[in-house]
Amino acid sequence: MKFTNSIRTSMCIAVLTLLLAISSFAQAPEKMSYQAVIRDAENALVTSQQLGMQISILQGDVAVYEETQTPTSNTNGLVSLEIGEGTVISGSFTAIDWSADTSFIKIETDPAGGTNYTITGTSQLLSVPYALYAKTSSDSSAVAENSDKVSYSDTAAAAVALNTAKTVITSDQSDAITANSDKVSYSDAAAAAVALNTAKTVITSDQSDAITANSDKVSYSDAAAAAVALNTAKTVITSDQSDAITANTDKVSYSDAAAAAIALNTAKVGATAHAIGDTYGGGIIFWLDSSGQHGLIAATEDQNTGTGIQWYNGTHTVTNAVRDGIGAGKINTERIIANQGSGTYAAQICANYQGGNYGDWYLPSKYELNLMREKKTEIGGVFQGNYFWSSTEGDDNNAWFQSFEFGNQINANKNITYSSVRAVRAF
Helix, strand or coil: CCECCCEECCCCEEEEECCCCCCCCCCCCCCEEEEEECECCCCCECCCCECEEEEEEEECCEEEEEEEECCECCCCCEEEEEECCCEEEEECHHHCCCCCCCEEEEEEEECCCCCCCCEEEEEECCCCCHHHHHHHCHHHHHHHHCCCCCCCCHHHHHHHHHCCCCCCCCHHHHHHHHHCCCCCCCCHHHHHHHHHCCCCCCCCHHHHHHHHHCCCCCCCCHHHHHHHHHCCCCCCCCHHHHHHHHHCCCCCCCCHHHHHHHHHHHHCCCCCCCCCCCEECCEEEEEECCCCCCEEEECCCCCCCCCCECCCCCCCCCCCCCCCCCCHHHHHHHHHHHHHCCCCCHHHHHHHCCHHHCCCCECCCHHHHHHHHHCHHHHCCCCCCCEEEEEEECCCCEEEEEECCCCCEEEEECCCCEEECCCEEEC
16 A cells, blocks of 8 residues: 655655544543654654654744654554643643644654654644634633623623533524514624634634623523522533524513523433434434433444545546544545545445434544544444545545554555445434
8 A cells, every 4th residue: 555655754654644532522631643654765653762852832833842752662663642731842732822822733753762853744723723823712711701791690600601512502502593584672792702703712802802892781681690500510402492482583581481491400300311333313413412311423334345445536626525533524525525526436326325314413623533443342343454545635645544453543545445435314
């Protein structure tokens, strides 16, 4: 198998893979995981050998953090280390302001284990771990600075402040907000900010400013504030709440019916419990968010067609399917098909899958694919191959696939045919 080299010097050639893993959205980790497959000038694996590595985090041309480590490669030439736990040269990893500027990671490697770094490469961190970014972003500061909090109880304010993740708004909540067309006593700036937040993944600067500006908080009753404060889990909106919000057509104030519905939601009635390995939604659940109500489902079997599966449809072009993370695979799959057209290739095969009579299956991103690999025992069944395609593109010639035996992810030519595919869908 021939790989495209991502880092070159006159002395050595190496293929590096950067994996950022976050164990919790609520608590920022103080380190980042990094893995690399090391090869020498003859493209042979450098195995069972101690290496010298210097890692730098750059913002612009300035190194805000530098450290060194001396990991040892395994029998497959793979090295693993935790950035943030090495010998510090300068800066502080925990003090990095990820929101200050575009961040880059620079890796320098001495295959002999010393400090004669003959392999150097710099890559932009296209997706900074959210939990790290949230430590320094302005959103939390904006909420904290809203000191007046008029008509908004201290208990409710404390409960909102504790909801540090701020990661998702439910479908029912989204529909209720959209339906609130009059938006009486909800400032125009706040209404515009909510409308603009189509992804509903984080709180935007405009939203933060709009909330701060809405100092009077007219029509947010004390009963409503108390009810929100009691809803400590903040995990789900029940059908009773949805009906009450829908019924509040005038939106002049927060109706007694809506306040009562929220107050009654002490037991979180209507929330369905799910678990990893459950059969659900046409497949097997392999990942759940913190609420336990939403997650990712893997198909019960590989979608192999009996012949070799390529990533592309025969045309080496940039598809812009570069997203990674939860839900990124769906967008990547749509972009690949729009670029490559109809045919029998990885993204199209997954999009055509109809398991459980659902039509929203897609080829997972490399982050989602790794989550699936970690839960392959819980998923059960037979994984026909060792290697599986992700939907995440490397460049016009290459895309990412993963070994389900060793766990490493590799950026390889889109025309190789020995990788399998396993479709996923979100719920």
